[in-house]
Amino acid sequence: MHRKTMNFTLRVWRQKSANAAGRFVDYPARNIPDEASFLEMLDIVNEELEARGEEPIAFDHDCREGICGMCSLVINGLAHGPNGSHATTCQLYMRLFDDGSTIYVEPFRATPFPIIKDLVVHRAALDRIQQAGGFISNRTGSAVDANANPVSKRDADGAMDAAACIGCGACVAACPNASAMLFVGAKVTHFARLPQGQPERDRRVLAMVGQMDKEGFGNCSNHYECEAVCPAEIKVDVIAHLNRDFDIAKLKSATVGV
Amino acid sequence: MHTPHLDSKTPAGPLESKWQRYCFDSKLIAPHNKRKYKILVVGSGLAGGAAAATLAEQGYAVECFCYQDSARRAHSIAAQGGINAAKNYQGDGDSVYRLFFDTIKGGDFRAREANVYRLAEVSSAIIDQCVATGVPFAREYGGLLANRSFGGSQVSRTFYARGQTGQQLLLGAYSSLVRQIGLGAVKMFPRTEMLDLVVVDGHAKGIVVRDMVSGKVRSHAGDAVLLCTGGYGNVFFLSTNAKGCNVTATYRAYKRGAYFANPCFTQIHPTCIPVAGDYQSKLTLMSESLRNDGRVWVPKKKEDCAKPPAQIAEEDRDYYLERKYPSYGNLAPRDISSRSAKEACDDGRGVGPGGLGVYLDFADAIKRFGEPVIKERYGNLFDMYERITGENAYKQPMRIYPAVHYTMGGLWVDYNLMSNLPGLHVLGEANFSDHGANRLGASALMQGLADGYFVIPHTLPNYLATVKPGTVKPDAPEFKQAEAEVNERTRKLLSIKGKRTVDSFHRELGLLMWDKCGMARNEAGLKEALKRIPELRAEFWSNVFVPGEGEELNQSLEKAGRVADFLEFGELMCLDALTRKESCGGHFRTEHQTPDGEALRDDDNYAFVSAWEYVQGGEPVLHKEPLVYENVKLATRSYK
Numbered sequence A: 001m002h003r004k005t006m007n008f009t010l011r012v013w014r015q016k017s018a019n020a021a022g023r024f025v026d027y028p029a030r031n032i033p034d035e036a037s038f039l040e041m042l043d044i045v046n047e048e049l050e051a052r053g054e055e056p057i058a059f060d061h062d063c064r065e066g067i068c069g070m071c072s073l074v075i076n077g078l079a080h081g082p083n084g085s086h087a088t089t090c091q092l093y094m095r096l097f098d099d100g101s102t103i104y105v106e107p108f109r110a111t112p113f114p115i116i117k118d119l120v121v122h123r124a125a126l127d128r129i130q131q132a133g134g135f136i137s138n139r140t141g142s143a144v145d146a147n148a149n150p151v152s153k154r155d156a157d158g159a160m161d162a163a164a165c166i167g168c169g170a171c172v173a174a175c176p177n178a179s180a181m182l183f184v185g186a187k188v189t190h191f192a193r194l195p196q197g198q199p200e201r202d203r204r205v206l207a208m209v210g211q212m213d214k215e216g217f218g219n220c221s222n223h224y225e226c227e228a229v230c231p232a233e234i235k236v237d238v239i240a241h242l243n244r245d246f247d248i249a250k251l252k253s254a255t256v257g258v
Numbered sequence B: 001m002h003t004p005h006l007d008s009k010t011p012a013g014p015l016e017s018k019w020q021r022y023c024f025d026s027k028l029i030a031p032h033n034k035r036k037y038k039i040l041v042v043g044s045g046l047a048g049g050a051a052a053a054t055l056a057e058q059g060y061a062v063e064c065f066c067y068q069d070s071a072r073r074a075h076s077i078a079a080q081g082g083i084n085a086a087k088n089y090q091g092d093g094d095s096v097y098r099l100f101f102d103t104i105k106g107g108d109f110r111a112r113e114a115n116v117y118r119l120a121e122v123s124s125a126i127i128d129q130c131v132a133t134g135v136p137f138a139r140e141y142g143g144l145l146a147n148r149s150f151g152g153s154q155v156s157r158t159f160y161a162r163g164q165t166g167q168q169l170l171l172g173a174y175s176s177l178v179r180q181i182g183l184g185a186v187k188m189f190p191r192t193e194m195l196d197l198v199v200v201d202g203h204a205k206g207i208v209v210r211d212m213v214s215g216k217v218r219s220h221a222g223d224a225v226l227l228c229t230g231g232y233g234n235v236f237f238l239s240t241n242a243k244g245c246n247v248t249a250t251y252r253a254y255k256r257g258a259y260f261a262n263p264c265f266t267q268i269h270p271t272c273i274p275v276a277g278d279y280q281s282k283l284t285l286m287s288e289s290l291r292n293d294g295r296v297w298v299p300k301k302k303e304d305c306a307k308p309p310a311q312i313a314e315e316d317r318d319y320y321l322e323r324k325y326p327s328y329g330n331l332a333p334r335d336i337s338s339r340s341a342k343e344a345c346d347d348g349r350g351v352g353p354g355g356l357g358v359y360l361d362f363a364d365a366i367k368r369f370g371e372p373v374i375k376e377r378y379g380n381l382f383d384m385y386e387r388i389t390g391e392n393a394y395k396q397p398m399r400i401y402p403a404v405h406y407t408m409g410g411l412w413v414d415y416n417l418m419s420n421l422p423g424l425h426v427l428g429e430a431n432f433s434d435h436g437a438n439r440l441g442a443s444a445l446m447q448g449l450a451d452g453y454f455v456i457p458h459t460l461p462n463y464l465a466t467v468k469p470g471t472v473k474p475d476a477p478e479f480k481q482a483e484a485e486v487n488e489r490t491r492k493l494l495s496i497k498g499k500r501t502v503d504s505f506h507r508e509l510g511l512l513m514w515d516k517c518g519m520a521r522n523e524a525g526l527k528e529a530l531k532r533i534p535e536l537r538a539e540f541w542s543n544v545f546v547p548g549e550g551e552e553l554n555q556s557l558e559k560a561g562r563v564a565d566f567l568e569f570g571e572l573m574c575l576d577a578l579t580r581k582e583s584c585g586g587h588f589r590t591e592h593q594t595p596d597g598e599a600l601r602d603d604d605n606y607a608f609v610s611a612w613e614y615v616q617g618g619e620p621v622l623h624k625e626p627l628v629y630e631n632v633k634l635a636t637r638s639y640k
């Protein structure tokens, strides 16, 4: 049914387990329909590996529509692959690549994201940052009517822009310092723009930044690689927002308390 | 075989006051006793995430499991369009009763009245709860919440967050969940797959899981088990579900004695991106909300199908939904819209590769509102469409075709959301309870959150009050037995070392199910499938190749376990479809249709829930729960 097929050489990071040494291994990817997604291309290569009795390449994925944040590859040196498309790996289509080219496929690399196997990494550090303060404490069933507190469209839209983060960790993988500031900034900004988020605003930012530091993420030194790769198009403005909220909260904690 | 009717435990009294009465009559557990009860919540989607967070907040000791690397990635995240609630914020005549009625009718009168009424009743509190947790729903300039319309309803009651409503609702529930994890009230086990249910003295007391990183199999014991594991649409291989969605959790519970209800009720969603080739791994939904502004059409003449759409004159287009269902038009319910698309394509008037597609056209809406407005409403969907197809839907109509999307069937539960196995509760898409034979758009999110936030916290104590906490430990013989069976199965899968990949079996099963148990079914086809599935299963168990080892991260092994279960479950679906000799909602038996091709129900003989009991080595036994309608009148569903 499909019109065009392509051929590639994949240079893939293989690593048997967390402590094993890893290395690049070359695999041919032949007769790949140009309409296939990057992960479908990997499926085809894996099917061939299995048919030959070899172990397939392990990689994370689930929704395959760019929203769950589970897929996580560095492709030709870029988190989620050739950018400009602002898409996750699962939403990357082979027609974007040059026929006959060699494609490097690596896991997200960052100290807080240890490798489990091949291209699969641990990202629980991001969950722990959110655990520290990325929530509004309200008891189920205790809420007031949803229209009791009007929110300007500007703030609702701004909150939504930040809340769109899919938590994939590409920002960390792309940052030379492995900083998680875009991720943390997105969550802090989302809540800070809404009236419901105000009561815990100061505590939240202090707790989340505290946990981020504890997890070993680096600092932001304004490379903006994070914004460039973010599939949810989160803007670095959220980092400015984060810094401002953090400074205010610190000042308050030293004076009136948070 | 004659079996006693199932008791739904629906409370007595008028529909409107059943739930309030029930809550008042419910048993309470004193705060200092709650932490003695351990609740195992399998799943962290809207149903599981909301339940785990709320039960922990109330003081129970909760353990929560999911197969993804984080609770935030449950498949609820992918829901696009919106969530219904009877707020009547638009003042357009909505009410709890209307939402209830639309849902019952939308389900083609195959759902339980009392459950659906309760769902409509708590819908309003869901929106309040979500806003309080910071869900950034769309708003109007005045600061109030905005609404859109969904299929099968003539009011505007759907709340949304751009095209990412599921994401925002799930992240709301997730934030409450992580708060409880941080407080130590929930222990979270990501990358952990449930492979069996453990029943002790007739009560569900635990689960056997596999740690997907180390590959180690272990048990967890608890005082109640909540399965919130989502739907089984992946039995068709191609569906809009995430790749990991499975039937394993619910099917294993079925094999331990829980009844499986209406397994053949599956929803084929009308607006998905058409299949492009056999390399394809999943199908992508284009939200139903698009039908607010998009018009569905195919050429009137077969000869026009190959022409570019712009060259087909207005009078040569068949806007078939508007023609056949003038009062609902493009917002006709999903089962009806899907079937109409199939009819048009079967008639040779489909468009695009293989003739399996129809147009969803935004030209009129863009003319009326301008491109920026359409972009604001659906921008991310148009972007996704372009990424996948390489086509710009602002300039030319989208091509869409129906695809498997949702499963109304699931484990049987009573009004308490408890299965026939005491202690085993089932929430969200994993149960069967609220959508009958067809689910209306924007009501699965509503049901997941209703079950998790507002129903189970009230119904679970009624069970817990009857059991002494902490009586069963994971070293009980029933656990050891179940663990041994899981390990044996793994060993067997790894030792076959055959010639075919797991995916090749899954694809073959999927195609078979789509052909014989998909949008249209009939006796001959179903019988053929019932013959073919056991053959395919036998081949699987003698010729599948599963590489690697058990005690490591092994994605082929994970898939193999799920496909092995689909290969059994598919048979149950076909059996259910064969047994139900009527058409209703998504279950369309070609032998039972009206002269103009609509579903023909048989209320005299089939107004019941089919609940199947597993019998080792024999045919499953059918139990019936009669559906008694005290409030709505059973009528032919018409959207004309």
Ligand SMILES: Cc1cc2nc3c(=O)[nH]c(=O)nc-3n(C[C@H](O)[C@H](O)[C@H](O)COP(=O)(O)OP(=O)(O)OC[C@H]3O[C@@H](n4cnc5c(N)ncnc54)[C@H](O)[C@@H]3O)c2cc1C
Residues within 6 Å of the ligand: B042, B043, B044, B045, B046, B047, B048, B065, B066, B067, B068, B071, B073, B074, B075, B076, B077, B078, B079, B080, B081, B082, B083, B084, B165, B166, B192, B193, B194, B195, B228, B229, B230, B231, B240, B241, B242, B245, B246, B248, B249, B285, B287, B405, B406, B427, B428, B429, B430, B441, B442, B443, B444, B445, B446, B448
């Ligand atoms: C693309 C798409 C769009 C949709 N859009 C809408 C919409 O606009 N409005 C609407 O109302 N509905 C929509 N739906 C339907 C709705 O999203 C789902 O029905 C609903 O979110 C299901 O929620 P859940 O909590 O029951 O299950 P899920 O969110 O699927 O969660 C299942 C959980 O169970 C876990 N799990 C599963 N199996 C196992 C196992 N064996 N062991 C351990 N854990 C397991 C998973 O890890 C996950 O945490 C959509 C569905 C899809 C696919």
Ligand code: FES
Residues within 6 Å of the ligand: A060, A061, A062, A063, A064, A065, A066, A067, A068, A069, A070, A071, A088, A089, A090, A091
């Ligand atoms: S697989 Fe879900 S975002 Fe890529």
